[in-house]
Amino acid sequence: MLSPLLVGIVLGLSAGISPGPLLTLVITQTLTYGIKEGMKVAVAPFASDVPIIIVSLLILNRLTNFKPLLGIITVVGAIYVFYLAYESLKTKPVLPGATMAKAQSLQKGTLVNFLSPHPYLFWISVGGPLVLKFNAKGMAGPIMFMVGFYLLLVGSKLGMAFLVGQSRRLLTGRRYVYIMRMLSCALALFALFLLKDAAVFLEIWPA
Secondary structure, eight states, rough: OOOOOHHHHHHHHHHHHSOOHHHHHHHHHHHHHHHHHHHHHTTHHHOOOOHHHHOOOHHHHOOOHHHHHHHHHHHHHHHHHHHHHHHHHOOOOOOOOOOOOOOOHHHHHHHHHTTHHHHHHHHHIIHHHHHHHTTTTTTHHHHHHHHHHHHHHHHHHHHHHHHHHHHHHGGHHHHHHHHHHHHHHHHHHHHHHHHHHHHHHTTSSOO
């Protein structure tokens, strides 16, 4: 059996650098408010994933029909991501001395992650079964898996916030607005994908 730590590292890195609403939000918050706020979004999984893991394991062990629940959660998530896209679309050039709205980065990141179906699907289909498998040989396996997974999941997003923050000073004036509009389009696209996922879960769209 592969090392639980190695499995966690590989899966965490893959999830951390995959395009999605949370990674896009890391970039938008970093560009708008700076590296610190982007890093707050990056650590959002620490705040949101505990209940997700508990719910997913309960579903895995006790429930046979969880698609409607995922569908409802995904619809709410899509609406929230559309709202974030709208907020990014309204972005204007930041002028010296201008007063900016509160970033609320951790809250936004936590909501985006909690209302996305992807963490649930991961823990139901991949993470949960692996935890149960590694647990058969003792608690050390699941702990190593979780450490490796979250170290790379959050670490890769922290790295992205740092890299984007380093180039932030170059993105001023109209360039900044254009970048934020492109990110707004990306968020809207992710929201559409979430709506499609919701339709599949609710069985009103073919899988």
